[in-house]
Every structure is written in C-alpha cells, then in structure tokens.
Amino acid sequence: xxxxxxxxxxxxxxxxxxxxxxxxxxxxxxxxxxxxxxxxxxxxxxxxxxxxxxxxxxxxxxxxxxxxxxxxxxxxxxxxxxxxxxxxxxxxxxxxxxxxxxxxxxxxxxxxxxxxxxxxxxxxxxxxxxxxxxxxxxxxxxxxxxxxxxxxxxxxxxxxxxxxxxxxxxxxxxxxxxxxxxxxxxxxxxxxxxxxxxxxxxxxxxxxxxxxxxxxxxxxxxxxxxxxxxxxxxxxxxxxxxxxxxxxxxxxxxxxxxxxxxxxxxxxxx
Numbered sequence: 001x002x003x004x005x006x007x008x009x010x011x012x013x014x015x016x017x018x019x020x021x022x023x024x025x026x027x028x029x030x031x032x033x034x035x036x037x038x039x040x041x042x043x044x045x046x047x048x049x050x051x052x053x054x055x056x057x058x059x060x061x062x063x064x065x066x067x068x069x070x071x072x073x074x075x076x077x078x079x080x081x082x083x084x085x086x087x088x089x090x091x092x093x094x095x096x097x098x099x100x101x102x103x104x105x106x107x108x109x110x111x112x113x114x115x116x117x118x119x120x121x122x123x124x125x126x127x128x129x130x131x132x133x134x135x136x137x138x139x140x141x142x143x144x145x146x147x148x149x150x151x152x153x154x155x156x157x158x159x160x161x162x163x164x165x166x167x168x169x170x171x172x173x174x175x176x177x178x179x180x181x182x183x184x185x186x187x188x189x190x191x192x193x194x195x196x197x198x199x200x201x202x203x204x205x206x207x208x209x210x211x212x213x214x215x216x217x218x219x220x221x222x223x224x225x226x227x228x229x230x231x232x233x234x235x236x237x238x239x240x241x242x243x244x245x246x247x248x249x250x251x252x253x254x255x256x257x258x259x260x261x262x263x264x265x266x267x268x269x270x
Contacts, residue, residue: 102139128208175225208266
C-alpha cells in the first residue's frame with residue numbers, strides 16, 4: 001500500500017537472448033552516446049506520446065510515469081531479463097463534462113517501448129515476459145480484447161506457439177479456487193484464437209524466464225495460484241501483451257480482486 005491507497009506500481013519485463021549489433025560500440029563512441037534501457041525507453045515513450053518526463057505547468061496525461069528501468073545485455077547466448085520497466089499508473093485526468101472511465105492497462109505500449117529499445121541495439125530472440133499488475137488501476141477491457149482477437153488469428157500457421165502462463169498473488173486472492181471460471185473468461189476474450197488448458201501450479205516450468213524477476217520485492221508474499229498451457233497463433237511481443245491483459249482482465253472481472261498480481265509467460269520447448 002502507498003500513502004494514498006493501493007500501490008499503483010506496474011512492472012513489465014522481457015526475457016530472451018540479445019545479440020548486439022556489431023556496429024553499436026563504434027557508433028556509440030563516435031556520437032558520444034551512452035544509451036541503456038532507461039534512456040531508450042524514456043525517449044521512445046515520449047516519441048509515441050505515451051509518457052513524458054518533461055516538466056510543464058500542466059500535468060502530463062501520461063499512460064504511466066517512469067520510475068526505473070534496466071536490463072541484462074550479457075552476450076553469452078543465455079536467456080536473460082533483457083529489459084524491464086517500473087512505472088506508476090496515474091489516475092485518469094478529469095475532463096469537465098465527460099464521465100471518467102478507468103483506463104485499460106498500458107501493457108502493449110510499455111512492451112512496445114521495451115521491444116523498440118532492444119531492437120535499436122540488437123536482434124532479439126524473445127523467450128518470455130512478465131508483469132506485476134495493479135488491478136485496481138485496470139479498466140474493463142473485455143470488449144476491446146474481443147475486438148482485437150482476430151488480429152492475432154491473421155498469422156502464419158507455421159508460427160503457432162505454446163506458452164506456459166502463471167499467475168501469482170497474495171493468498172487472500174484465492175485464485176486457485178476460481179481457476180475454471182478464470183479459464184472460461186480468458187476463452188471468452190480470445191474468441192477461440194488461444195487455447196487455455198490448466199496445469200498443476202507446482203509443476204509448471206518456466207525456462208523462458210531469467211530469475212530473479214524485476215518486481216520480486218513488490219511481490220513479496222505472493223503465491224502461485226494459476227498455471228495454464230496456452231496455444232497462441234504466433235509468438236511476439238504483441239502476443240505477450242495480449243495474453244497478459246487477457247488473464248489480468250479475466251481475473252479482475254471474475255474474482256473482483258483489486259490487488260496486485262504477477263503474470264508470467266514462458267515459451268514451452270518443442
């Protein structure tokens with residue numbers, strides 16, 4: 001909890017293998033650049049007009065406010081937590097005469113910014129993603145998720161992938177007791193374009209993630225309550241954001257839980 005209510009912290013991380021462009025060090029030296037995940041993410045978020053660090057008289061209508069960001073770019077071919085971003089989700093700006101509605105979680109914008117940052121410095125083989133999500137800041141996304149499902153159906157069948165999805169929360173969330181309902185809600189939001197099969201939580205392996213995850217401090221006391229094997233039409237950062245929001249919205253609507261949850265996605269070896 002923060003001083004003013006539930007913790008609005010959102011943390012998103014991308015995992016995989018980064019191969020830096022061979023020219024990066026030379027160009028950085030020639031142009032006197034010292035870019036990292038934080039600096040690149042701030043620049044990219046500003047370019048999209050999603051979040052700004054500029055100081056103005058009028059508060060910016062940010063989708064998120066930057067707190068921190070970092071990543072592990074070790075060049076050893078091993079799965080690393082390549083980029084993570086910690087932010088605070090602001091309350092929506094009040095507009096006179098317009099009914100206020102809670103925003104959707106900005107998972108796709110944040111993941112897009114992190115992905116852009118990584119692809120600016122190298123090539124990426126994505127193996128997993130995770131997000132610490134404050135559900136009390138999550139607006140109803142059921143209609144929007146259903147509308148976008150066909151976007152992911154328009155994919156090369158040879159790129160279909162299998163993911164292990166886990167969700168952890170405080171024990172008081174009682175997620176395991178609502179597993180069947182949450183699964184049905186997820187299927188309703190994906191219109192048959194994602195398969196969702198339950199797994200025994202204790203037996204779900206996540207080889208696509210590099211531990212410890214950014215956000216473990218905020219997730220202290222969490223227990224894994226859900227684990228699913230999910231089939232998706234393709235594997236990409238867009239699909240990662242889609243799957244995360246599907247489960248976050250399913251949990252929000254099904255359980256009424258308004259605390260934080262930790263969602264992880266890991267590619268499943270063939």
